[in-house]
Amino acid sequence: MNLKKVPKEDFVPEQHGPVYNFFYTFKTHYMMVMSINFLFAVFNIPMMLLAFVYTLWFLPRINSVFEPNNFVQYMIDSGVVGNTAINDVGSDAAFQIYYLVVLFCVMFLMGSGLLVIGPFQAGFSQIYRNLYRQEGIFIFSDFKDGLKNNWKQSLIASIISCVVTALCLGAIGFYLNMGTKAGTAIGTFFLLLFFAFIVIQNMVYTMIVSREISLKNIYKNALLFFLLKFGPCIGIILLLIVTLVIIPAMLLVTTTYFAYAVVVFYYMTFIFGFDQFVIAYFTGELIKEYIDPKTPATEEPEDDFYGDYDESGAGESVDNDDTGEEGDAD
16 A cells, blocks of 8 residues: 555546646646756766767767867868868857767767666656656655665666677777778668667666566567567657757857856756656556566566556556555565
8 A cells, every 4th residue: 555645746647648748747847847857967977987988988989080189170171160270260269169968978888878887777767657657756755765775787777788889889990990881881780779879778678667677578578579669769869860960069059158158957857757757658558458467576478568458458457455566676
């Protein structure tokens, strides 16, 4: 029995669909999502530094233009900044653009969930999970429960993510620079794998806090979800690119100090939380439909994914108490 008092605004009328429920929940918990966004940015400062290392190491290897001096020379030669290579003002402007490119890459690697501290991410995922379930939300107690109960799996998942991200970026740079059709094809494959893994990894964190399944089977289920909902997953990838890179870049086109302040505010208080809530809500719908709430951790992957079905083919839901709370292994 859930002894926490559930605020009235955490309930959404049942006659509405998931799209309405999503926007209603986000609207009524906007300040909470902003708070989670800020905590996410602060707690992941070490991973932000790691993202800088990844970017400065892999970006020039993907394309030599992104080596700092080459980038400055390219910007000057193309006439984007300055007119000659000895134009100090043009060089300074080119360096500023270069480090903005690096900043956007860093924000994308962290904001997309690829480079995050796993146990902290499990804590945040627990909050997003409860938001989706329309349960009472208590930021610090929910965060603590998610971290405490899932720290081992989430830590391993974050290490896997760091390794896979490095392998994908390294492979993209290596094969695309071979200069052959085969190299281009293989490099493109790893590029697509990189973006697919972003969605899969975010699904993994949500499943970790939602079901008691072995980590191997969680990754298998996430891959199946990606293939099953390929179209919406592509939409999520585009959403991340637009919100984490394109919109901030457009805001900075004005080149005013006010625009810089807006971008900082945008990253620190809004977009990380919004994107992760979108993915958590989307994954929650898939978990509810396809994974039995009482699935034990030792089940085979086929049982993990398909669960118990009713005649309509939807996953069976199991209530724990009178509130209609979905079964949870945590």
